[in-house]
Each structure stands twice: as C-alpha cells, then as structure tokens.
Amino acid sequence: MAGEAQDDCLFCKIVAGDVPATVVRETETTVAFRDINPQAPTHVLVIPKAHYPDAASLAAAEPAIAADVLREAGEVAAQEKAESHRIVFNTGTGAGQTVFHTHAHVLGGRGLQWPPG
Ligand code: AMP
Ligand code: ZN
16 A cells, blocks of 8 residues: 555665664654765755655655655754755656655755755
C-alpha cells in the first residue's frame, strides 16, 4: 500500500530505529537527522515517516505530510541558527538522488553558491 515501510529502504530502517541516526527533531509524521556525509556545517535530512520515493509523489499522495516536511525543514534551520539556508530535494539519479525515500536536505552554516553543481 502507498506509504508503507519498505524492507529494502535505508530511511524506513532509520524510522523504525533499526539503523542508528543522530536525530535532531521528530514529529508524529517526520524525522530529522544529521547527514552521515555532511556537505556544510548544518546538513540535516528531514524525512516523512511514510515511504514515498520522492517529493512529488509524497505531495500528490499526502499533501499535509509534505507540508510537515517543509515546516520541519524550516524548524531545523531555526534550531541550527542557519538563517540563510538551502532546502533541496534531489529527484532522480541524474540529480544525485541515491536514497529513494523522500528527504529534504537542509544545508546551512556557510555561504552557498548558485547555481549548484
Ligand atoms: P540523496 O543523494 O539526495 O539521495 O541523499 C541521500 C543522503 O543520505 C546523502 O547525503 C547521504 O550522505 C545520506 N545518508 C546515507 N546513509 C545515511 C545514514 N545512514 N545516515 C544519515 N545519512 C545518510
Ligand atoms: Zn523508505
């Protein structure tokens, strides 16, 4: 069924507590944890607890949870005092997506160039 945990999904395992993560925030519908390979002083991933492969499929199926992810991304930036920050959803392998469970990267704590590579 849509949104159900997938046995082969790393981020579903983090939601379940089967893979450890440094959790910085949690709500009924979301978890935020530090990226294992940080690209900036603040690099936190915000994920829905429900499994959807990318941001658009989450928003189509569960718009309220998509809004929760965005709100939590803003809360993480505030918590980290990263007033200037970037919220990124890589979508598709060509854009660098490697984990196919929706996640917002929250990057901050240094200057960020535009356009990204
Ligand atoms: P993406 O490449 O956009 O799919 O982002 C996946 C992110 O997950 C990468 O930035 C990885 O560094 C990060 N990542 C992979 N495994 C873990 C893990 N076990 N805990 C935290 N972050 C992870
Ligand atoms: Zn998943």
